[in-house]
Amino acid sequence: MSHLTIQYQQRLGELDFDIDLQLPEKGITAVFGRSGAGKTSLINVIAGLSKPSSGLIQINNATLYDSERKVDIPTFKRNVGYVFQDARLFPHYKVKRNLTYGVKVHDEQHFEQITDLLALKPLLERYPNQLSGGEKQRVAIGRALLSKPDILLMDEPLASLDLPRKREVMPFLEQLALQVEIPIVYVSHSLNEVLRLADHLVIIEKGKVAIAGPIEQVWASKAMRPWQSFSEQSTLFEGKLIRHNEEYALSQIELAKNITLWVQKIDGDIDSSVRLQVRANDVSLMLEEPKQTSIRNILKGTISQIETQSHGHERQSVSVQIELADSCHLNATVTAWAKDELQLTPGMSVYVQIKGVSVTQKDIVLSH
16 A cells, blocks of 8 residues: 555646645656646645645655644654755755754764765765765755655756766666665656656646556556657566576566567666666567568567557658557557558557667666
């Protein structure tokens, strides 16, 4: 049972919020949507920085807000960690003092764990003006975690960083999701961040929850269409690493029983979890099993759905959903010409050749 309930109504400016969410008790939940949709407003309500007109906010069976019972715990008593877009460090304190600011009872073991996790030990004696943007954000994350919060809220923590700094911080965020045993709500406008970090995805539209659930399900839903052009559609899989081929530097990932894909070798343990992305444009369809082909990933499936998209009067694309196994589907994009020539229809058996597979996230802890 989920330990994180967010239900509230609120009016901000011209926007009426009506949020109803049950979120996982650990791992990263990404909150995604257009600018102004209400992403930051949602985490501000959890933190107590914004008060709804009615609703219920519960974390780990602790009630933070309940309009019916007249409960409204003040922000400073909510035990919530909050990481903003900018690090908001105290310039006159060294990193160590910034980290421990707000910590009520010092726990040396916890301090060691967090500073190791975020590789902060070499920075402890520096002042904020001696840090890069990425280092500042790692300190801000460490400070939030050292207060031992019941939940960590992150408001686009990479938005203010340039690309090299984002790449610097991203592995630490990936480790955070694996090692920290609390729910993390991560507001982002970056699909790349969402893909790499999130287990659960919430899409907010005009103050309402358009859809919420495991990222693979939400990614496959129509609610994602506004962010993916027809030709950019893809399928996400949560797979399991089952074998390495050392000779060819490949790893084999199991998607479902008897359904596997080969990817470039992953430095991971057997049975670890791996998230894969297969772009629809990298999937081709055949009516007969291909022979003597350079493509290594060939699967058999059944067409479950066909959708045609027009691009003006000149060109049409066709999205074909192929069922590989129960609850295991793959999307392919083909031309209308190919669809007509192959006479593709739902229920037809086809072979799929997959030209490219991306590993977007894996259950592997990096060492420093």
